[in-house]
Amino acid sequence: MADLLTVRHVHKSFAGLKAVQDISLDVHAGAVTAVIGPNGAGKTTLFNCITGVTKPDLAEITLTGRGGARSELGALDVERIARLGIARTFQQVRLFDSLSVIDNVVLGGFYRHAFGWWAAVGDRLIGGGRRHRALRAAAMNALERVALTRQAFELAGNLDHGNRRRAEIARALAADPLVLLLDEPAAGMNRVETDQLMALLRDLRCDGMGIVLIEHDMKLVMQVSDRIYVMDHGELLTSGAPDSVAVDPRVIEAYLGKAAASLC
Amino acid sequence: MNLFFQQLVNGVALGGVYALIAIGFTLIFGVLRLLNMAHGEIYMLGAYLAYLFLTILDLPPFVAVPLALIAIFAISLLVERFAFRPLRNAPHFVPLVSTIAVSTILLEVVRLAFGPYMFGFDSFISTTFVRVGTISIGSSQLMMLLLSVVLTVALQIFLMCSQWGKAIRAVSEDVTVSGLLGINVNRVVGVTFAIGSTLGAVAGILVAMHFGAIYPNMGFVALVKAFTAAILGGMGSVPGAVIGGLMLGIVESLGAAYLPSGFSDAVPYVALFAVLLLRPSGLFKRAGGSDDPSHQGNPHTTGGLLDRILPQRGAQSLAAGVDIAKLIAVAGVVAALAIAPFLGDYALRILITIVVYAMMALGTNVILGLAGQLSLSHAAFFAIGAYSSALLTTHYGLDAWSAMAVGAMLAAAAGALISLVTFRVRGYYLALVTLAFAELVRIIIGHWNSFTGGMMGVRAIPAPRIGPWVIDSPLSFFYLSAVIGVIGLAVYDAIAYSVKGRALIALRDDEVAASASGLGVQRLKIVAFTLSAVFPAIGGSLMAHYYSAITPDLAAMNETVTVLVIAVIGGLGSAAGALFGSVIVNLLPELFRNLGDYRVLAYGVILFVTVLYQPGGVFSISRRLAWRA
Structure with missing residues (x-):
């Protein structure tokens, strides 16, 4: 160890x-x-x-x-x-409430991707959001680990308490800490x-x-x-x-x- | 040296009045955790009511002045009850927008009732001067000083010793616990608001007597001074506000003596920036309790009007389906492009104005709708874009496109600068600092006669050219602005839906969680401020070329308010919302042409009603963001 x-x-x-x-x-x-x-x-x-x-x-x-x-x-x-x-969760769950669960998880691991403003906006403007979809697909793994895939496209703010905790853990896991x-x-x-x-x-x-x-x-x-x-x-x-x-x-x-x- | 001491005395008297305004402001902040942007208008209204009772109704002063103050007390109770109490648990920018709405409504009501002109205000005490050596002190100055000292001491005794004062202090410590302990929170908040407002009104009457004049816009300057003084002394502290007010009065009076005329108006704004930069928590005392309501609910999770009208569908089906707001917007744009050749010049002008304001609203959408930063300097960016285009094409012979690009870059630089300056400033503070920045820009543009043409503005701005074609007919200019507008909307939409755009929303929802997830908070903020400056600058550039003449009024407060109204009505954060809001705000007055002067009042009322009943706006973007990748 x-x-x-x-x-x-x-x-x-x-x-x-x-x-x-x-x-x-x-x-x-x-x-x-x-x-x-x-x-x-x-x-x-x-x-x-x-x-x-x-x-x-x-x-x-x-x-x-x-x-x-x-x-x-x-x-x-x-x-x-x-x-x-180093990733963490909070005693009082702190999710990005006006984003979907899956986007919460995407952002949890986002810093690991070299993905600048031009790339991000260009991805939407001409790429049809392909790279974003790829990030979401990768984020699904973290949601699977906490058994939250069914709620992936719900707004985080609408989840019940237990699911909020799990979403927060998934967001922390997405960073592969x-x-x-x-x-x-x-x-x-x-x-x-x-x-x-x-x-x-x-x-x-x-x-x-x-x-x-x-x-x-x-x-x-x-x-x-x-x-x-x-x-x-x-x-x-x-x-x-x-x-x-x-x-x-x-x-x-x-x-x-x-x-x-x-x-x- | 004589001048120095004379100005020092003037400054102390003036500072006493600033202290009175600031005390009311800081008292209201302490209890409501709310920067009351309508405080200046209450101050103005106090002076106008006194004028009404004294001069028009010809009542004796000892009746007229108390009557005016009682009226202000009653009006403030009503304002608190109907404009702020329903919003007490809303996210922090919602009540702030509500105070802007109230301020606009009060201002317009006074403007409509009394006219926009300056009135002479006869002092009801005899004007005499006391001479000490070579320094003279006016009776009104003595009264200002005396009254501010008496009222401050009385207020302090009231707060510290009376039962009511204890209740007020308890509520400002913790609203919930105070309620649990049996304090009637609603009554305490209402009365505190009314006391604070009445102190402001006293100051308004004193200033009216001292300068012998009243005018509707006198409130905004007072608001900035109250805010500066309150920040100087530490937000929420009454003794701090007194010291802050005195310091401000002295600095300003000395500035008036030693700075070129016109620029002394800039002193309070510069002081505000300096204080916020060096000591964001004030010079003397840290504000009690938390003033950063970063952990409150979010209006964006409530659906917009459209989401309520339309039947709710499952997330999955809409993910694959059509975005209705966008569909309406695209249909509207296509329709406008198709019918444009058949429209008269006047209708085309309205369409062009719609595009310009939609561009400005996109700036608000980036900074407030996505990043959640209540920045109110859009009018400044608008003016920077317009003046860059105007000056570079007329003075330096640049072509319109290069000038537009330079303007956008200058505005972007200004935006980045603001974000750096205000990095530690958030929420309410940010709103007033950015507003002060806009005022500063307006003052500089308005007084730098040799470069910007001063109040006269710039004329004979050439029309843009594309190759051999000069875009000078209303129709061709409409098509040009439509192309730029559509590009702007598309780019904004791409920003909002991109991963980075969502990172901005994450920042708005929870800054701590965002940084604990490794998102670069400061860089995100800088980019958000920069982007939010570019859209209005391009709008301003279009405006300059279209009208071919501009004045410093482009940077005025009411432009920022208009844009805020557009963005909030349309639905914060949504591209279609920016367009839709711009259509409503620019078309409504045309539909009610005979309303004429009531136009701005209508803005205020619309803003107020929207904030109270539909804080998500008409097209809420949040639900759509959840589904689409």
């Missing part, structure tokens, strides 16, 4: 509130790394720091690219980081959908993708993760394999309070 993304000493405060304090974690290719913790533990802020949506106060985040080239992400902006191969950050992908999904998601995560792991998962569904986390990091109040509580984390009294205390921990 190669080191794909090493996150070291991330600090982030919002006006005195220490949202993330000295968090370090490793993301390996072909593995699922889960980040769990109670609400407000700083998980999403950590994601935002990794993807550049929020600038960390202090951090060393290094990505090892396809050719083995190492990039320091700290100084880069959101698009640059995305273009290096090295690292995929999923922020509560199972929230609002029913059991069947969660099982499908689990199958998808295992597939992606087999493909060698590095997956980072924020999730409250413990069953999903325990079954799919290779390593779990537990955060509370912005700090790293513990980390380890699912079995060891599940019985760690500090984790139980963070989730359920001291009384529950003493009962165990």
Whole structure:
């Protein structure tokens, strides 16, 4: 298992509130790394720091690219980081609501195509949209993986909640990322959908993708993760394999309070 | 040195009034998260009502002035209730367009009732001067200063200590939570809007007394100054608005003394640009709460009028089928081309005007319809295109086509420049900055007498030639503009449907998600601004050659409003919509010729009704975009 993304000493405060304090974690290719913790533990802020949506106060985040080239992400902006191969979903789904699902997915992988303005407009003006259709055909693969092909031509804004999550995952997959950050992908999904998601995560792991998962569904986390990091109040509580984390009294205390921990 | 101190005193007095306007503006922004473009017209209306009661009805001042203010308070309550409250949850540009509609309606009502002329406004306090050394201070200046200090302090006490003030501050922090806590949000918002407006009206009356004159357009300048002062002080902050107003008043008065006349009008706009460039969040205080409503619903997902009238069909069948809006547009163009030889010169002129305005609306479609940036400098690009054509052909002997190309390139450069300057500015701010840019262009064109011909404009612009043919008859010029118009529509359509066009829509829907997907947000914006400048510039160039004489009015605010009306009515983002909107707006007044002066009022009303009831416009593009590849 190669080191794909090493996150070291991330600090982030919002006006005195220490949202993330000295968090370090490793993301390996072909593995699922889960980040769990109670609400407000700083998980999403950590994601935002990794993807550049929020600038960390202090951090060393290094990505090892396809050719083995190492990039320091700290100084880069959101698009640059995305273009290096880090794709993500959001806790509150952020789709392009007035575009169709398929075009959402097309745009998710669009940066990989050298496709300038002249080519794009020319494609419509004289090419009859042939290249766009080719992009859509390629995007269908990503929709197939999340079983959303039937809704491909619906407006993203008209999808129901579970399908919106899946569309967002498909858009992230379209970028063929090295690292995929999923922020509560199972929230609002029913059991069947969660099982499908689990199958998808295992597939992606087999493909060698590095997956980072924020999730409250413990069953999903325990079954799919290779390593779990537990955060509370912005700090790293513990980390380890699912079995060891599940019985760690500090984790139980963070989730359920001291009384529950003493009962165990 | 004496001049300096005299102007400093003048500046402080003037700044006091600016502060009053800005306080009202910033108060309304704080509670409604809305840049109230009608604030200037309320200010103007205050002065006119005072004039009505004082001079026409001859009431004593202590009755007339309170009466005017009570009337403004009541009118503002109505405006808030019917123009803004229904739109509170709409995407941010919708209520903004609504304020533009209200502003147009108020302006036109005053213009129609009182005429477009300047009236003398007799001061109701005796005009005396206090002399301090060599500096003289007028009684009206003293009153301006005194009243602005008293009102500001009173407002601050009201906001900080009274029950109402607390409710207002709570609502400006969080509307939803305030509602949950049992605050009557509608009443608080309405009353705040009315208080802010009344403060503006007080300022209007003070300025009318000081300068001894009122005219319908006095509001727009006041609006820009209020905005500049509010931004200087940090949007949403009352003390900030006071300091911003004072600074602006001083800078402007000193500018009037030391700059060539005419150009001092440009000072507030330049100050606005400078502040937004250096400190977009204001000089003093960061605005409380989020002013970037980037995560609100989208009107483009609601179908246009056409989608409602026509039976809904399945997506797949329409994907293979015909685009009805486009079909109507093509049929209309073919019909116009066919009947043109049988039309008189007047009808041809209307057709040419339709093409010109459709080109302008295409610019709005790119920047607002696709990229979702509320840029209001289209009139400036229009004027840049027209003046490039006019000056290059008359002064430098260039042929019409090269001049048109140069004009388009200059406009494109201006558009790119604006996008760079305003990269960090978004939403409401962008609207006023771009509007200020258009004013700046108008002022420069209007005062650079030696180059642009000043207010007289440029005359004897030659007709374009194609080989040996001179395109100078109305019919041949119509065919020429039709060809250019059709090319413009086709190119716009290709842009809208291209993957890049959809990337612009993605940017509009969610900028964060767009950049997290690796889309180059800044480059997309630059291209969108550039493209949005090219279409109006070509329209302006056509206009210059057709009329063979142009004036700086091309860059005026009402041109931008007209184009916005066209784009919104037709359906933002749709090529057919731009054409259709242009036909409606240019043909309606012709159908009601005897309406004459009511034309602009009709625009305002149409815009208002459209925004309230059909925010997607007649031809909504969104559904069609979903299906077609």
